Amino acid sequence: MLRACVRGAKTTARCNYGQTYFNNLHQRHYTTGGTSAGLKVVTAGLISVGGVFGGTVLYAKWDPKFRSTVEKNVPYADWLLGTALGPPVDPLPIKKKMERSQPPSMMEKTLKEPKPVATKKEKDVIEKPSVSPASAAQTIEEASAEATHIISAMSEVQSVPAPHDTEAAVLKKMPEQCDECEAATLAPDTALAPEALKERPMEEVAARLAEQDQAEKDVLESLSANLDESLSNSAKATLTAIGAQEAALQAISKHTQKLKEAMEAEVPSEEKSVQWKDLEAALINRGTAVDDAHAALLNAREALEGLKAVIDKSKGLMVLAARPLVLAAEENLHKMVVDLDKMVTKVQAAESEAKVVSQYSELVNEAKLQFQREVTSLTPEIQANWKSLTGKLTQDDLNALIAHAHRRIDQLNRELAEQRVREQIHMEAALDQQRLEHQKALEMAVDSALQHMREDARLEQERKLAELREVMEAEMRTQLRRQAAAHTDHVQDVLKVQEQELRSEAQQVLSSKLLEQETLYRQLTQEQLDNFTLDMNSAYARLKGMEEAIDSHVVAEEEAQRAHRLWLAVEGLSHAMGTAQGESTTTPLESAAQVVRESCLNNEFALALAAALPKESLERGIYSEASLRSRFHSLCPVARRVALIDESHNSLYQYFLSYLQAVLLFEAPRQAPPAQIRAQDLDPFKLLAYASYCLEHGDLELAAKLVNQLRGEARRVVDDWLREVRLTLETRQVVSLLSAYANAVGLGTSQAS
Amino acid sequence: MSEKELGKKWDRCLADAAVKLGTGLGLGIVFSVIFFKRHTWPISLGSGAGLGMAYANCQNDLRSHYMLRKNEKVSICF
DSSP: OHHHHHHHHHHHHHHHHGGGHHHHHHHHHHHHHHHHHHHHHHHHHHHHHHHHHHHHHHHHHHOHHHHHHHHHHSTTHHHHHHHHHOSOOOHHHHHHHHHHHHHHHHHHHHHHTHHHHHHHHHHHHHSOSOOOHHHHHHHHHHHHHHHHHHHHHHHTOOOOOOOOOOOHHHHTHHHHHHHHHHHHHHTTTTTTOOSOOOOOOHHHHHHHHHHHHHHHHHHHHHHHHHHHHHHHHHHHHHHHHHHHHHHHHHHHHHHHHHHHHHHHOOOOHHHHHHHHHHHHHHHHHHHHHHHHHHHHHHHHHHHHHHHHHHHHHHHHHTOTTHHHHHHHHHHHHHHHHHHHHHHHHHHHHHHHHHHHHHHHHHHHHHHHHHHHHHHHHHOTTSOSOGGGOTTTOOHHHHHHHHHHHHHHHHHHHHHHHHHHHTHHHHHHHHHHHHHHHHHHHHHHHHHHHHHHHHHHHHHHHHHHHHHHHHHHHHHHHHHHHHHHHHHHHHHHHHHHHHHHHHHHHHHHHHHHHHHHHHHHHHHHHHHHHHHHHHHHHHHHHHHHHHHHHHHHHHHHHHHHHHHHHHHHHHHHHHHHHHOOOTTOSEEOOHHHHHHHHHHTTTOHHHHHHHHTSOHHHHHTOEEOHHHHHHHHHHHHHHHHHTTTOSSSOOSHHHHHHHHHHHHHOOOOSOOOOOSSOOSTTOOHHHHHHHHHHHHHTTOHHHHHHHHHTOOTHHHHHHHHHHHHHHHHHHHHHHHHHHHHHHHHHHHHHHHHO | OHHHHHHHHHHHHHHHHHHHHHHHHHHHHHHHHHTSTTOSHHHHHHHHHHHHHHHHHHHHHHHTTTSOOSSOOOOOOO
């Protein structure tokens, strides 16, 4: 295809490009060669890669292990394989499913079996209480079957269901066990028995049990009656049959004996005729006896059949108490059958013997007849009874007779020789016949013997089973008795424990009630007491309150007086501070302060304030404002003169300059200070101007603040004045505080009073 | 009375200056008369020296507060 494309390209090139196609071809050849080779390589590579991918995908689809290894080792293989093949099928769950399927199958089997049983049981519950023992037995059987199923399911061992027991003594426990079984089956298979199987009440159970017992007894009785009847019937019939058979046997043997005698004995003719008559009589006898025997046999067989039917029916009812009866009946039946068969075989043997003998007799008779016929044919005159003709025969007759006799003898000799020759064959034939007959007889005997043996074995087995059952019953009874004993013990213990518990509970309740009552009583008494004390306390408190009120009034009065005194003292102090007497610019405030201190001995605040008065003011006194003002006025020019002097500028030349500045600078001596002052525009002149203004207007504090801003020599100059001003301000502050306090106190006390 | 200090200092200064000047002058005159044949330069020297000393003293006195002494401790407050 590629080459086709290439060729196509070439042709198109030829068509389109005409002359230059060679070049193009060449080029193209090269290029196409190159490209064709390249394309080949590319396509080969693509094909191989695609093949690899496809192969891996297919193999992964087929082999999950390979898929998992690929997914593990190749990064995005799991996504790819997932999109291509679908999610990986995990091999492990299959195993688990298999493992899980196995036990559930067993469980299902066992569950399925109780299911129909449970449904059956529901039907039983729905039925009326008058249930036949068959169904009760069936339920018990079902219960036991269920129990075994449960056990088998739990232990995963398929066990043969235990044989059902319907012992009357055990029946009383059975309903409980039944209920337990029911409960046990209900617990694992609640889904299977959705309708609740209610436990039959005790009375109903007892009634049912009694009914069951009664019914069983009835059945048993009827059964035993039936069995006895049929047994007696069959016994009678068998006995009669056996008797008849015996009689027949006797008759046959007698007959054969008579026949043998008649055949062999050479006796006189009268006795012969008697013998023959006896023989006939015996034959008739035999015939009748045989018929009787046959009839009796049939009768007996019928009776036995009837008995067998009854036995089977009784077996079908499955009532254990009848078992021995049934067993005995069966044994009897078997015995009777055996006897009958024996008799029958005996009779048959006798009959066969008799047949042989009769055959012999027949042969003999036939021979006799033949001889007689021959004799009569030879000598027609001879009468039938040829034995009495010996005197009447003529010589010819005698000769003829002798000739005939000779001829007969020859014939007989010949026959004998022939017979001797054929003896072997005849013997063999006879032996074969005998063998055949023997065989048949043997087979029959063997069959009958086998049947008898089988019957015997079966009876033996049944007997053994019955014995074993008896033993198991006894064991079961003992175990149940033990269980009952254990149960009673347990119940006793539980009762004891319960009694103790109840007693302790009652005791507790009693004690708690008593406690309650006591606490209630105590509460009441306490309440009474509390009320009384409350009243007393309130009265006492009122009394106390009144006393306190009176005391406080007294105290208040004293306070008022003291406050007044304090106020007076403070007033004195402030007056002393305000006035300067005579030439001394200051007055010591000591005395006034002393008065103040005396007047406020018990007042800490006032004492503290009094103590806060600076010592100098007390000793020396303070300058009045006017004096300070005047002093400032004298200070001002000095400060102005040294305005330029500070730490760095303090040479004489600087002094000269400063003096010059002071002389030449014209500024208003007083200026109102602005609300806000910046540090830059604070030169001494301005400050002094502001301060003097403030002083003129009485604002000592602001003046002090402003003056405090001076620096350098000017500050040194005004230092003393500043100290004085501070002192004054301090003292004034304290005094004002004291007066305010005194006023307040006075106001307060006066208000109170 | 810190404001009076300055006045006091000036008084001292002037007194000292007067004394020194006078002393210098006198000494100058004496020296010029006695030793230096009535030249005027000892007089001017003496008076100049006297004046100079007086100036220096005055200056020192006026600066004295600002000068840190060896054993003094001055707290610098801003």
